Amino acid sequence: MVDGHLLLNIAVEACHPSPCGPNTKCHVANNQAICTCLPGYRGSPLSGCRHECESDHECGSQQTCRDFKCVSPCSDCGVSADCETVAAHRAVCKCPRGYHGDPYRICSPECTSDGECPSYKPACVYNACINPCTNVCGVNADCNLRGLTPVCSCPRNMTGDPFTYCRPFEARKLTKSE
Template sequence: INPCVPSPCGPYSQCRDIGGSPSCSCLPEYTGTPPNCRPECIISAECASNLACMREKCRDPCPGSCGAGAQCNVINHTPICTCPEGYTGDPFTSCFPKPPDVEPVQASDPCNPSPCGPNAQCADG
């Protein structure tokens, strides 16, 4: 008779027949002690705040989340994409260097400041 049929070990576990007695262990990738084996996480709240629960594992949610050139920071299990300083664009598609700020060209006014003396009027042209 096989002591592992039916398995006394609970979910996410394996049973081995050791000298006619069941020996239980958690499956690889699962934690705990039989019969309470469980995945590393089911929801992101079970992970550190800079990780998210993905396929029952606490992982960095940044890879593949942001666009080209964007920075990713994880806040409360959520990837936050931003363009770095000096860059612009949509951080979810791509960031590109900001064009240089162009100083508005001031129209030159030969009467400002006035080259004329006091009580005189300057006329351009």
């Protein structure tokens, strides 16, 4: 009969010296050495385990190496920012329409209500201050706001459709039949 202490020594000796490669752990099961990669490492435990990456160049072009893992760099974008694309392992961040600020820190809306806008851009639309008259009326037409509603009209001495085109009045000669 084999002594329990002797079995323990045989089991421990299976891992000394370790038959496992670098960055591995050796443990004994059924009197055999079992090699496993250490947490955070991967590969072949017999030849050695390594991190998923040590530098960005070991990751795909749309990823970056962070904490020895290949991950998307889009988490580098700031609060409320959009990750437009990834170039050279770095996120290209942009504040969305109607927001401003540093897209790598925080993007804030320009406005949340009309009262926050200046008089030359009095309306808050989709978080941006705008002039409701911009590109609303036709060529040569005037635009005046009634509250925040644009009202198009042809200027004095002009006629036409203020939503398409205003033209100068043309004097007509009256004929005898008129």
